[in-house]
Ligand SMILES: *[C@@H]1O[C@H](CO)[C@@H](O)[C@H](O)[C@H]1NC(C)=O
Ligand SMILES: *[C@@H]1O[C@H](CO)[C@@H](O)[C@H](O)[C@H]1NC(C)=O
C-alpha cells in the first residue's frame with residue numbers, strides 16, 4: 657500500500673510531463689512538417705516555372721532575353737597584361753546593362769612562354785573570357801584581321817542563336833566603355849551593314865570621310881562574315897589597323913549604315929588635342945586612359961561605386 661500511495665502523485669506528475677512532452681513534440685513536428693511542405697512546394701514551383709520559362713525563351717516566344725542585343729566586346733591586349741586584365745574585369749564585371757548580353761573577351765595571339773601557358777590556362781578555367789588567335793603578337797601586321805576573320809568559326813554553334821552576336825566591338829585596352837550608354841546608343845540603329853565609332857579625323861563629324869578610330873569600333877555580324885569571306889581584307893592586312901579596316905569597307909562598298917558617335921566617344925581631356933573632350937554624362941567611351949590616375953578620376957566622375965552596399969564589414973569614405 658505504501659509504495660502505491662507514494663507513487664500516486666509521482667505517477668500524475670510523470671504523466672503530466674509525458675503529455676507535455678508529447679504535445680511539444682507534436683507542435684514542433686507540425687512546424688517542421690509545415691515548413692517542409694512549404695519548401696517542397698517552393699522548390700517544385702521554382703523548377704516548373706524555370707523550365708517553362710527557359711524552354712519558351714529558347715524556342716519561340718520573341719520576348720525578354722531572346723530579344724536582347726548580343727554584343728561581343730573584344731579587348732585586344734597582350735598575354736602578359738595580367739594586372740590590367742584583372743582591372744578591366746572589375747570595370748566590366750560591375751556593369752549590369754539591361755536589354756543586352758555583352759560578352760567581354762580579351763584577345764591576343766599565340767602564347768610564347770611556359771608561365772603564360774599555366775597562368776592563362778588558369779584564367780580561362782576561372783573566367784573563360786580569353787580568345788587566343790592563331791597569330792604571333794603584332795600591332796599592325798594583321799591581328800585585327802585575324803580577330804574579325806576568325807570569329808565566325810570560333811563562336812558559331814548550331815544550337816545557339818544566329819547571328820551569335822548582333823555586333824562585334826574591337827576595343828583598345830586603354831578605353832573605357834560605359835555599357836548602358838553604349839546599348840542605348842545602339843538600340844535605334846540598324847543591325848545590318850553597320851559601322852559605328854569615333855570617326856577620323858577628329859575634326860570631322862562625317863562618318864563616311866574615312867574610318868573609325870581604333871579606340872573602339874563596332875560592326876554588325878554580316879560585316880564580320882564579309883571580312884572572313886572577302887579577298888579585299890585578306891589581301892590588305894598590314895598597316896594601322898583602324899585605317900585599313902576603313903579601307904576594306906570603302907573598297908568593298910560595305911557599311912552603308914554608319915554612326916559617328918562623336919562626342920560621346922573621345923580621348924581623355926589631358927593632354928589636350930583635337931580628339932579630346934571634357935568628361936560629361938552622355939559618355940559612351942573614353943580613350944587614352946594611360947595611367948591609374950586617369951582611370952580613377954574617370955570612375956569617380958561616373959559614380960561607379962555609388963551602389964556599394966552598406967555593411968558592418970567595412971567602412972569606406974570618399975573624399
Ligand atoms: C515565367 O516565370 C514567371 C515567374 O517567374 C511566371 O509568372 C510566368 O508565367 C512564367 N512563364 C512565362 C512564359 O513567362
Ligand atoms: C514579355 O515579357 C514581359 C516582361 O518582361 C511581359 O510583360 C510580357 O507579357 C511578355 N510577353 C509575352 C508575349 O510573353
Ligand SMILES: *[C@@H]1O[C@H](CO)[C@@H](O)[C@H](O)[C@H]1NC(C)=O
Nearest residue numbers: 766789790791792802806809
Ligand atoms: C595557324 O597559322 C599558321 C601560319 O599562319 C598555319 O600554318 C596554321 O595552319 C594555322 N593553324 C590553324 C589551326 O589554323
Ligand SMILES: *[C@@H]1O[C@H](CO)[C@@H](O)[C@H](O)[C@H]1NC(C)=O
Nearest residue numbers: 765766767789790791792793
Ligand atoms: C600558334 O600556335 C599553334 C600551336 O599552338 C601553331 O600551330 C601555330 O602555327 C602558331 N601560329 C603562329 C602564327 O605562330
Ligand SMILES: *[C@@H]1O[C@H](CO)[C@@H](O)[C@H](O)[C@H]1NC(C)=O
Nearest residue numbers: 808809810812813814815818
Ligand atoms: C554557322 O552556322 C550557320 C547556321 O547554323 C551556318 O549556316 C553557317 O554555315 C555556319 N558557319 C560556319 C563558318 O560554320
Ligand SMILES: *[C@@H]1O[C@H](CO)[C@@H](O)[C@H](O)[C@H]1NC(C)=O
Nearest residue numbers: 936937938956957958959962
Ligand atoms: C555623380 O553623383 C553626383 C552626386 O550625387 C551627381 O551630382 C553627379 O551628377 C553624378 N555624375 C554623373 C555623371 O552621373
